[in-house]
Structures are given as C-alpha cells and as structure tokens.
Amino acid sequence: MPVRATKRGSERTPLTGEWDVLICGASFAGLAVARELAGSRARVLMIDRYDVGERQTSACGIPTAWLTGLGLEECVQQTFDELVVHTPHATVRFPLPWTFSTFDYRTCCALLFAQGDAEFETAKVEGRTGSTVHTDRGDLTAPLIVDALGWRRILGPGENVQPPEALLSRGLEVHPFGGGEDMEIWIDRSYVPAGYGWSFPADGELRIGIGSFDPRFHVKEPTNRLAEDLRADRVRYQGNWIPHAIRPGAEDGVFFVGDSAGHCLPLTAEGIRTALYFGLACGRELRAVVEGRRARVDALRRYDAFSGEHAWKFRWLLRTQRAVPRIPPRLLAVLLRGMQSRRFVRWSFDHYLRIAPPPDSAPAPRAADRAPVAA
Numbered sequence: 001m002p003v004r005a006t007k008r009g010s011e012r013t014p015l016t017g018e019w020d021v022l023i024c025g026a027s028f029a030g031l032a033v034a035r036e037l038a039g040s041r042a043r044v045l046m047i048d049r050y051d052v053g054e055r056q057t058s059a060c061g062i063p064t065a066w067l068t069g070l071g072l073e074e075c076v077q078q079t080f081d082e083l084v085v086h087t088p089h090a091t092v093r094f095p096l097p098w099t100f101s102t103f104d105y106r107t108c109c110a111l112l113f114a115q116g117d118a119e120f121e122t123a124k125v126e127g128r129t130g131s132t133v134h135t136d137r138g139d140l141t142a143p144l145i146v147d148a149l150g151w152r153r154i155l156g157p158g159e160n161v162q163p164p165e166a167l168l169s170r171g172l173e174v175h176p177f178g179g180g181e182d183m184e185i186w187i188d189r190s191y192v193p194a195g196y197g198w199s200f201p202a203d204g205e206l207r208i209g210i211g212s213f214d215p216r217f218h219v220k221e222p223t224n225r226l227a228e229d230l231r232a233d234r235v236r237y238q239g240n241w242i243p244h245a246i247r248p249g250a251e252d253g254v255f256f257v258g259d260s261a262g263h264c265l266p267l268t269a270e271g272i273r274t275a276l277y278f279g280l281a282c283g284r285e286l287r288a289v290v291e292g293r294r295a296r297v298d299a300l301r302r303y304d305a306f307s308g309e310h311a312w313k314f315r316w317l318l319r320t321q322r323a324v325p326r327i328p329p330r331l332l333a334v335l336l337r338g339m340q341s342r343r344f345v346r347w348s349f350d351h352y353l354r355i356a357p358p359p360d361s362a363p364a365p366r367a368a369d370r371a372p373v374a375a
C-alpha cells in the first residue's frame with residue numbers, strides 16, 4: 001500500500017514562496033509537463049502528497065512506442081503483440097499492429113522525473129485563491145499553475161460533482177505473483193454488467209481487475225471472483241475512480257491535464273498515454289511563456305483549444321462504451337469474430353493509437369541556468 005509521504009516532525013518545515021511554474025500532481029501528467037520545461041531556466045516546483053513513484057493506481061500498460069519515444073525502455077516489464085478477448089460464447093485473439101507493454105510504475109516515474117529539472121516537495125493541496133495554491137505546509141504562488149491532481153479537479157472553480165453522480169468509472173485490481181503470456185480482457189456480464197475484466201502479466205506479477213462503467217456498481221466481489229477463477233491470490237489491492245468524460249483543458253487561469261481534464265479514454269479506460277500526450281502539449285505551451293515567446297493568456301487559450309480538438313474522439317468512444325453493454329452476448333461474440341481480419345484490426349487499432357499518437361524518439365530538453373519567467 002502507498003504511504004503518504006507528507007513530512008512530519010522536524011522535517012515538516014513550512015513550504016512557501018513564489019515560483020514561475022507550479023505543477024500540482026507528480027504522476028504521469030505532471031511529470032510530462034515538467035519534462036518539457038527542462039532547460040527553460042524557469043523556477044519549477046512540483047508538489048504531491050506522495051513521493052514520486054509512490055502511488056500506482058492502474059495496471060500500468062501502454063503502447064510500447066510511447067515508452068521508446070520518451071526513452072523509458074528501462075521500465076518495460078513485458079511486451080505483447082496480441083490481445084485476447086473472452087466472452088461467454090467465444091475467445092478471440094487480435095494480432096496487434098503495434099505492441100503493448102506493461103511496465104514498472106516506480107521506475108517509469110523516476111525516469112521521467114530525471115528528464116526534468118523541477119524541484120519536488122511533498123505537500124497536500126487543499127485549494128486555490130487566484131494565483132496562490134494552499135497546501136498543508138503553506139501557500140505557494142505562481143503565474144503558471146498546473147492541476148495534474150486527478151479527477152477531483154481540486155484547483156478548478158466551484159464545487160465538483162462527486163461519485164456516483166460524476167461521469168466516472170471505477171476499477172479495482174489485485175497484484176498476485178504469477179506469470180502468463182497473454183494480455184487478456186473479459187467482456188462478461190457475470191462479472192460486471194457494464195464494463196470488463198482484465199489480466200495483464202508483468203514479469204512475475206499479474207494485474208487482475210474489474211472496471212465498471214457504472215460508478216454505483218461495486219467491483220471488489222467480481223475482482224475477487226475473477227482472481228479465483230484464474231487461480232490467483234487476492235493480494236495487494238489497488239483501485240481508483242476513472243473519468244470517462246473530457247473537461248476543459250484550461251479554466252480560471254489554470255492548466256488542467258490528465259484525469260483532472262478527463263484525459264482518460266472512454267471504453268478502454270486508458271489514461272496513461274493520454275496523460276503523457278496532453279502533459280507534453282501543456283509543457284510546450286508553458287515553455288513558450290517562460291521563454292518569452294507567448295503570453296500566458298494565449299498559452300491558456302491554445303492549450304484549451306488543443307485539448308478541445310480531441311473532444312469528438314472521446315465522445316465517440318463514450319458512445320461505444322454505452323453501446324457495448326446493450327449488445328446481446330451471442331451477437332457480441334459474432335461481431336468480435338468478424339473483427340479478427342488483419343486488415344480490420346490494423347485499421348481500427350491504428351485509428352485508436354492516433355487519438356494520442358506516440359512522440360518521435362528524442363532526448364528530453366537539456367537543463368540550463370535558471371531565469372525569471374517572462375512578463
């Protein structure tokens with residue numbers, strides 16, 4: 001289980017001051033933003049209530065090209081060139097046109113953090129007033145603020161809708177020791193009426209879980225049952241709420257990235273590569289501001305527009321997410337068999353990858369001396 005790392009006792013010193021960029025949240029989205037600011041000479045502070053790499057909340061799988069494109073090959077645990085889908089009436093193998101890899105969360109975060117030059121502190125974010133972020137260690141001020149804290153959108157204006165009313169899915173998984181060769185998905189209403197189960201091998205560990213598109217459906221019992229059916233131990237639980245509706249990328253002067261902007265793909269609940277994708281885009285806009293090439297208001301507008309350009313893709317996936325549970329199971333098996341042709345698989349999976357395409361392989365920007373943010 002993750003251990004909250006907020007400093008205590010003699011280590012709990014006040015945390016106050018002014019920065020050029022304040023990144024709230026130190027998982028994939030926040031780390032991607034910080035990566036793009038390396039060498040900009042801006043004073044960048046990243047804060048999170050947990051240490052970098054301390055709170056894994058997903059099965060940690062991603063198209064392999066994203067890991068190679070960002071120089072993160074060292075964190076790869078297992079790579080797959082097929083997807084196996086089980087239904088009550090058929091098991092279908094899809095040969096992938098590109099590979100998918102599971103990876104080690106702690107290693108991946110450490111590698112990403114090392115590619116940036118931001119400072120890091122543990123602190124719990126409690127709210128915001130204008131350009132000041134309130135934490136349990138003090139107030140921090142910056143003209144450029146990023147909310148990468150997750151679906152609660154803590155730094156947004158107004159009250160947030162909470163589950164089960166919010167547009168969220170819920171997921172839970174166990175991490176037993178074990179192995180396998182197949183990346184597997186279960187679309188089976190005996191486990192979950194609307195959603196799916198999964199088993200992702202990760203070099204000596206299995207990540208077995210259930211995701212429900214309906215936040216009111218409790219997933220612990222079916223997660224345990226799937227693990228039992230796979231003869232796996234029910235140990236090392238982890239779970240999270242998963243947004244399945246995109247939200248504004250910028251609002252009230254704040255940049256939102258990752259789950260705080262709903263950057264998690266409906267239907268598949270894939271949120272890691274989208275967090276990286278939009279995080280890199282946000283970081284590029286921030287870099288243009290701190291280097292004096294763009295005004296803050298223009299960066300906010302451009303990033304919000306960039307995020308919004310993808311909204312129709314998220315909406316189509318959400319429509320599909322809502323349609324799949326309505327398909328009769330026998331018909332679903334027929335449809336999946338009909339989708340096995342290599343031509344269709346390449347067309348559909350390539351379109352899916354292009355929703356958030358991987359970057360070209362390139363080193364992170366080099367660090368440089370600090371300079372104040374441009375006015």
